[in-house]
Amino acid sequence: MPELPEVEVTRLSFADRIAGARIVSVRMGKPLRWPLGCDPALLAGRTVQAVRRRGKYLLLDLDAGLILVHLGMSGSLAFADHLPEPGAHDHFDMVTSRGALRLNDPRRFGAVVFAPAQDAPQAVKLLGGLGVEPLSDQFDAAAFHAALKRRNAPIKQVLLAGDVVVGVGNIYASEALFIAGIRPTMPASRISRPRAVRLRAAVRDVLARAVQKGGSTLRDFSNAHGQAGYFQLEAMVYDRAGEPCRQCAAPIRMIRQGQRATYYCAHCQKP
DNA sequence: AAAAGCCCCTGGATGC
DNA sequence: TGCATCCAGGGGCTTT
Known part of the structure; x- marks a missing residue:
């Protein structure tokens, strides 16, 4: 479902609010396209510094490492002060000091992947072959x-x-x-x-x-x-x-x- | 290297 | 109402 506009609209709708937030806890639901790649508990205490977009990926920059989020065909993110109890299709919840981020994805083609660094194998594999950003000056x-x-x-x-x-x-x-x-x-x-x-x-x-x-x-x-x-x-x-x-x-x-x-x-x- | 197919998964719409 | 079939904003992986 989500193409660049939907991913960018999603980013714009919560990037400012989550920037600077400290991660309190992370909960995973059913398996998504790929495993998170680390113990969710390991993310607690880190800070979300910014939210960028590369293609249809959202990149949550942490003070150490980054989290790649892809919405697949049916994914959407919610960011709110408080979220209700997770439903059957809520497969990623991240409670932070500034609100809670939740991925709802019925078809589970989406993904949430932790990479310890920009040049970590996970990040390179997923982002390495991507073409130019269409809205940038690089699109010559x-x-x-x-x-x-x-x-x-x-x-x-x-x-x-x-x-x-x-x-x-x-x-x-x-x-x-x-x-x-x-x-x-x-x-x-x-x-x-x-x-x-x-x-x-x-x-x-x-x-x-x-x-x-x-x-x-x-x-x-x-x-x-x-x-x-x-x-x-x-x-x-x-x-x-x-x-x-x-x-x-x-x-x-x-x-x-x-x-x-x-x-x-x-x-x-x-x- | 490039191109074509095959899957992953769930739910809604349609047809019998 | 019930059940089968088809279709859906993506994209990595395998096979030609």
Whole structure:
């Protein structure tokens, strides 16, 4: 579920409040994608200094080490002064001096991993192969075009893979390609320079606007205060199969690429 | 190296 | 109402 906008909205909703907090206790529920990697009791007494984001990972910087949090498909974080008794899908609770952080994740594709340092094997393995941050100045048009030239897979799947540019998931890949007017099935290597420039701008535009709208809430996403997002109401193609294109009224098409649904307008998006 | 498939897991929607 | 089937914001791992 959560793509870059949802993860960033989550980060913004509690980063300031947790910064400087001392960890009182940590409780783990059912197993997540990977084990925590240390005894939870070992985290008590440490301080959460800041919350950063890298791709779809949240990084809680401690005074010693860091905690990587991934929301998977169905995860969401809550941060409150007091949390109710943990429910069946609450798999990580961290009580701090400034409030309690909780991960709720029904499908358990998410993860909470402790790494003793930035360059610890756990962190390197998970973050090492990630592409450039799309909203940063590092997302250079010429380099983006050059990277696409090296890939023959369909552009939609290259965006999703995350090794060229991070944070673009299934909703925003379809949306960005619509904005750029590019057919999702087009081999990345055949995208011209001007179209790569447009795609770069479209990715930045759609992600930034989604953050502004609080992300997309399709079924259960909410920020750390339980507030839903509204970007799904502005989607041009995602989940709109058969409905009229908002630009030309042609019916939106749905295809499957790598077991994931892709939505596009055959009239507005050229091969 | 790159690409394509396969899973991990639960719950909601749909169909008979 | 009950049960089977399909589908879902991700991504690491294995196989071609």
